[in-house]
Amino acid sequence: MSLFDENPVVINLGVDVFADELRDQGVDVLTVDWRPPAGGDNHLLPLLELLEERAGAQTDKANKECLKRIGESTAVLVDVRRAGDVVPGLDDYTVYHAGAPLAWEEMCGPMRGAAIGAILFEGWAATAAEAASLAANGRIRFDSAHNHRALGPMSGIITRSMAVQVIRNDVHSLDTYVTLHMGLGKVLRHGAYDQEVQNKLRWMNGEFAALLGRAARAAGGIDIKGIISQALHMGDDCHNRNKAGNALLLNALAPHVVSAGSNTEAIRAITFINQGGHFILNPVMAACKGMLDAGANIPGSTIVTAIARNGVTTAIRVSGAGDTWFRAPAPMINGVYFPGFGPEDANPDMGDSAITETAGLGSMVMAGAPAVVQFIGGDAAFARETTHRMYEITQGEHPAFSLPALDFRGSPFGIDARKVIRTGITPVINTGIACKRAGVGQVGAGITEAPMECFVKALTHLAAFKEESC
Amino acid sequence: MSLFDENPVVINLGVDVFADELRDQGVDVLTVDWRPPAGGDNHLLPLLELLEERAGAQTDKANKECLKRIGESTAVLVDVRRAGDVVPGLDDYTVYHAGAPLAWEEMCGPMRGAAIGAILFEGWAATAAEAASLAANGRIRFDSAHNHRALGPMSGIITRSMAVQVIRNDVHSLDTYVTLHMGLGKVLRHGAYDQEVQNKLRWMNGEFAALLGRAARAAGGIDIKGIISQALHMGDDCHNRNKAGNALLLNALAPHVVSAGSNTEAIRAITFINQGGHFILNPVMAACKGMLDAGANIPGSTIVTAIARNGVTTAIRVSGAGDTWFRAPAPMINGVYFPGFGPEDANPDMGDSAITETAGLGSMVMAGAPAVVQFIGGDAAFARETTHRMYEITQGEHPAFSLPALDFRGSPFGIDARKVIRTGITPVINTGIACKRAGVGQVGAGITEAPMECFVKALTHLAAFKEESC
Numbered sequence: 001m002s003l004f005d006e007n008p009v010v011i012n013l014g015v016d017v018f019a020d021e022l023r024d025q026g027v028d029v030l031t032v033d034w035r036p037p038a039g040g041d042n043h044l045l046p047l048l049e050l051l052e053e054r055a056g057a058q059t060d061k062a063n064k065e066c067l068k069r070i071g072e073s074t075a076v077l078v079d080v081r082r083a084g085d086v087v088p089g090l091d092d093y094t095v096y097h098a099g100a101p102l103a104w105e106e107m108c109g110p111m112r113g114a115a116i117g118a119i120l121f122e123g124w125a126a127t128a129a130e131a132a133s134l135a136a137n138g139r140i141r142f143d144s145a146h147n148h149r150a151l152g153p154m155s156g157i158i159t160r161s162m163a164v165q166v167i168r169n170d171v172h173s174l175d176t177y178v179t180l181h182m183g184l185g186k187v188l189r190h191g192a193y194d195q196e197v198q199n200k201l202r203w204m205n206g207e208f209a210a211l212l213g214r215a216a217r218a219a220g221g222i223d224i225k226g227i228i229s230q231a232l233h234m235g236d237d238c239h240n241r242n243k244a245g246n247a248l249l250l251n252a253l254a255p256h257v258v259s260a261g262s263n264t265e266a267i268r269a270i271t272f273i274n275q276g277g278h279f280i281l282n283p284v285m286a287a288c289k290g291m292l293d294a295g296a297n298i299p300g301s302t303i304v305t306a307i308a309r310n311g312v313t314t315a316i317r318v319s320g321a322g323d324t325w326f327r328a329p330a331p332m333i334n335g336v337y338f339p340g341f342g343p344e345d346a347n348p349d350m351g352d353s354a355i356t357e358t359a360g361l362g363s364m365v366m367a368g369a370p371a372v373v374q375f376i377g378g379d380a381a382f383a384r385e386t387t388h389r390m391y392e393i394t395q396g397e398h399p400a401f402s403l404p405a406l407d408f409r410g411s412p413f414g415i416d417a418r419k420v421i422r423t424g425i426t427p428v429i430n431t432g433i434a435c436k437r438a439g440v441g442q443v444g445a446g447i448t449e450a451p452m453e454c455f456v457k458a459l460t461h462l463a464a465f466k467e468e469s470c
Numbered sequence: 471m472s473l474f475d476e477n478p479v480v481i482n483l484g485v486d487v488f489a490d491e492l493r494d495q496g497v498d499v500l501t502v503d504w505r506p507p508a509g510g511d512n513h514l515l516p517l518l519e520l521l522e523e524r525a526g527a528q529t530d531k532a533n534k535e536c537l538k539r540i541g542e543s544t545a546v547l548v549d550v551r552r553a554g555d556v557v558p559g560l561d562d563y564t565v566y567h568a569g570a571p572l573a574w575e576e577m578c579g580p581m582r583g584a585a586i587g588a589i590l591f592e593g594w595a596a597t598a599a600e601a602a603s604l605a606a607n608g609r610i611r612f613d614s615a616h617n618h619r620a621l622g623p624m625s626g627i628i629t630r631s632m633a634v635q636v637i638r639n640d641v642h643s644l645d646t647y648v649t650l651h652m653g654l655g656k657v658l659r660h661g662a663y664d665q666e667v668q669n670k671l672r673w674m675n676g677e678f679a680a681l682l683g684r685a686a687r688a689a690g691g692i693d694i695k696g697i698i699s700q701a702l703h704m705g706d707d708c709h710n711r712n713k714a715g716n717a718l719l720l721n722a723l724a725p726h727v728v729s730a731g732s733n734t735e736a737i738r739a740i741t742f743i744n745q746g747g748h749f750i751l752n753p754v755m756a757a758c759k760g761m762l763d764a765g766a767n768i769p770g771s772t773i774v775t776a777i778a779r780n781g782v783t784t785a786i787r788v789s790g791a792g793d794t795w796f797r798a799p800a801p802m803i804n805g806v807y808f809p810g811f812g813p814e815d816a817n818p819d820m821g822d823s824a825i826t827e828t829a830g831l832g833s834m835v836m837a838g839a840p841a842v843v844q845f846i847g848g849d850a851a852f853a854r855e856t857t858h859r860m861y862e863i864t865q866g867e868h869p870a871f872s873l874p875a876l877d878f879r880g881s882p883f884g885i886d887a888r889k890v891i892r893t894g895i896t897p898v899i900n901t902g903i904a905c906k907r908a909g910v911g912q913v914g915a916g917i918t919e920a921p922m923e924c925f926v927k928a929l930t931h932l933a934a935f936k937e938e939s940c
Contacts, residue, residue, distance in 0.1 A: 230713070
């Protein structure tokens with residue numbers, strides 16, 4: 001077929017249904033994958049016009065400053081402390097959780113299970129029923145961990161007697177906090193709370209946390225940002241695949257763990273960090289938050305500084321709108337299920353771990369982590385395409401995180417809400433699938449996206465302020 | 471341009487000079503990268519005809535058996551022992567070295583330096599001059615380590631008081647031996663032999679080796695083949711890039727090192743294994759040899775079972791010719807030099823580490839290890855192309871070593887000398903560049919090839935036997 005043949009040729013832009021009908025009638029059709037900006041939405045186009053044209057230069061300047069601050073940030077594991085002593089506002093009868101704030105009545109099964117587990121661990125109740133009743137009667141204060149410089153994977157539950165790793169961003173004098181990763185199987189973050197879980201919580205937050213704190217201090221801090229940079233050259237996406245990062249962290253910690261504890265304690269600690277395989281995920285999450293928070297609150301910036309899911313809603317923050325959450329119903333995950341489980345067991349998307357994608361990791365770097373498809377589905381071509389697609393909605397390339405498979409190009413960095421709206425491409429999130437029933441644990445892993453609705457709300461909010469000042 | 475246009479089109483096969491001339495004359499030229507089989511050599515074509523046609527089925531069957539034996543082999547680090555107690559024939563006044571056998575008079579600078587260092591370490595001489603004189607006077611028996619189930623990187627020097635790691639191939643009841651990797655900088659394998667080197671040799675082959683042996687035994691062995699499989703999913707080529715494999719080895723060893731030694735010894739050992747970054751290379755090399763030796767001595771097989779370089783010649787073995795070495799002058803390395811060094815400092819290709827390429831690692835898996843180009847030169851496209859080119863000269867895909875970037879395709883496995891001759895493609899080797907002056911150490915890294923002459927000699931040898939039996 002040629003455009004200069006005698007037969008008529010129709011060039012079809014966008015929606016394929018027309019092309020299919022024409023083909024049925026024997027007409028040659030060239031299909032071009034084109035979508036109108038902002039989906040042709042009459043509400044959004046003026047907002048884009050404002051933020052890209054009229055206030056474009058100003059927005060670009062704000063975004064540049066935002067990326068500079070995030071990019072220059074450091075992230076060092078400097079200590080392990082009792083959460084109540086360092087995490088702001090984490091008092092008695094207070095429970096922080098993943099995602100945007102929500103009430104006990106709204107919470108999904110695994111988050112309720114994890115909250116019950118934490119209440120039992122704190123000794124605020126003696127039985128699960130009593131714990132649930134405390135929560136239902138308003139005796140427990142719930143809030144988003146993200147609102148208090150902390151975060152966590154899955155339910156992300158933190159209470160005061162838990163140990164948190166302290167990740168320091170020296171450049172911007174910011175500390176962020178995250179609990180210790182509990183390993184796989186029956187774990188609090190998936191809502192398990194029985195005696196076995198309680199025993200593990202006691203060891204982890206007691207002997208193990210104390211040893212880890214001594215080791216981190218003796219090491220003079222462990223450079224988590226440096227480990228991320230190296231792990232990206234070793235096939236990790238630093239979200240669902242953490243094999244390299246975890247090994248590097250343990251290599252760095254091991255001599256200090258040995259010098260800081262008895263042989264028995266050291267062996268227990270080394271074995272625990274090695275076995276779970278994802279111990280590094282938690283400090284990486286806090287590292288990402290610490291870097292992104294440095295870029296928050298820059299007036300006019302459309303860069304996304306957080307994506308977080310509480311199992312009911314997915315919420316985002318954009319730099320120019322500070323701590324405001326822009327929410328939409330949490331999507332389900334298109335995934336690969338463990339044997340014996342299926343979509344009917346799945347909870348909607350949950351956890352603060354999408355902070356990794358927000359910081360230029362996870363789905364953003366799949367091109368360099370092709371082995372992650374074994375876990376979340378897809379193939380090597382899909383992994384490459386995902387990274388290339390993410391470059392379309394990001395503002396820059398990360399100065400410290402690079403991809404050897406793309407000739408050391410920096411990872412897609414700084415999701416720009418304007419670009420998400422204009423292209424219709426939403427950020428991909430690689431994630432685990434939690435069982436919707438408390439305590440069962442992970443039932444699979446897969447791929448989902450941050451809903452467009454979050455970005456529409458964020459842009460509307462930013463444009464309203466901008467319109468006033470224009 | 472189309473083949474059906476009215477203008478004449480010339481299709482040019484092979485040599486580009488014709489195409490260039492025609493193009494100058496305004497003729498359309500399609501260039502096809504085609505080379506005559508065996509370079510059109512009148513001597514080689516009948517050999518290929520014999521081994522591919524008349525005795526083809528028989529050769530294919532032998533090669534299939536060879537690959538089966540190599541592929542099913544295991545490789546477990548089971549112990550660390552005094553070389554003199556386990557390596558066959560390693561008596562007093564005996565020095566084993568890398569590559570095919572060669573006399574003291576023929577040896578290059580760094581290999582002589584390393585031999586002197588070993589003689590001093592053994593106490594057979596008190597000064598370097600005395601050691602050199604012993605060697606020159608025929609008082610030292612030199613032989614190829616490969617001839618005695620051992621091998622080593624660079625000069626590959628082994629003497630009886632050195633410790634060797636014992637790698638066991640359970641399936642074929644084969645033990646292979648390799649010294650302990652000494653780290654970077656001033657090291658014996660590059661021909662350094664001063665007091666600092668002697669002190670390090672004493673600690674490594676004393677306290678450290680004893681602790682490592684206790685740890686390996688306590689662990690019930692460390693699965694080196696399993697670590698290789700994982701490291702290939704983590705960006706290692708398992709020859710020049712060993713970051714992941716080294717970290718995984720240390721993770722597996724650490725708890726046993728802690729339980730087998732004092733805190734001080736354990737910290738020294740863990741720090742040493744971590745710092746060098748390539749400690750795993752030596753057990754990987756012995757693992758490769760142990761697997762490949764299982765495929766040796768299969769009558770009629772044209773599969774390459776060793777590539778080894780002594781700094782003067784590169785030599786190969788093919789399964790059907792048993793222990794016979796087929797040699798050619800060792801090529802120089804096309805490389806990237808460390809600051810302050812250049813090609814004038816370089817020794818020709820040296821060391822037994824090309825056993826990794828022979829076993830389906832190193833250059834064979836560059837497509838999955840794009841970060842290695844930082845070290846040896848090239849870019850990501852070159853890395854992918856190299857792996858694809860190596861599939862053209864290999865007989866199969868490795869059953870245990872796979873590449874996520876190629877959708878988990880098995881690595882190019884089993885170099886077939888027939889295919890090397892037919893295609894004119896020689897095996898690529900990723901390697902370090904040794905300074906030609908003893909004791910200076912590594913001056914760069916790069917890429918070279920096993921010379922075609924080795925394969926021509928091997929095929930001629932095999933065809934002679936085959937011709938008799940046909």
